[in-house]
Amino acid sequence: xxxxxxxxxxxxxxxATRSTDRRGQDLSGSEILTERLVLAPLGPVDVPxxxxxxxxxxVAQYQTWVPQSIDDARHFIADFGPVAFDAPGRWxxxxxxxxxxxxx
Numbered sequence: 001x002x003x004x005x006x007x008x009x010x011x012x013x014x015x016a017t018r019s020t021d022r023r024g025q026d027l028s029g030s031e032i033l034t035e036r037l038v039l040a041p042l043g044p045v046d047v048p049x050x051x052x053x054x055x056x057x058x059v060a061q062y063q064t065w066v067p068q069s070i071d072d073a074r075h076f077i078a079d080f081g082p083v084a085f086d087a088p089g090r091w092x093x094x095x096x097x098x099x100x101x102x103x104x
Contacts, residue, residue: 039094
């Protein structure tokens with residue numbers, strides 16, 4: 001994903017690569033874009049940041065799950081995402097990034 005080549009203004013964008021949830025539902029277009037931000041399902045590239053963020057005491061006190069290791073964060077993302085936004089009975093974890101700084 002190349003964030004600094006996205007059109008300006010708010011929109012949804014289809015990913016260059018197709019991703020699917022565990023049921024095989026197409027998640028293309030599941031990114032939400034604003035002029036400054038990209039909101040997208042968490043993926044393997046987010047593991048270190050999720051671990052760092054959720055391990056902070058100030059954050060962990062408000063969470064029901066706190067990773068004990070980087071492998072915990074990796075399993076969390078693999079086991080619970082991605083999920084289509086409209087999947088009944090499911091919740092989604094989104095990463096929030098500044099446009100132009102998201103990962104490949």
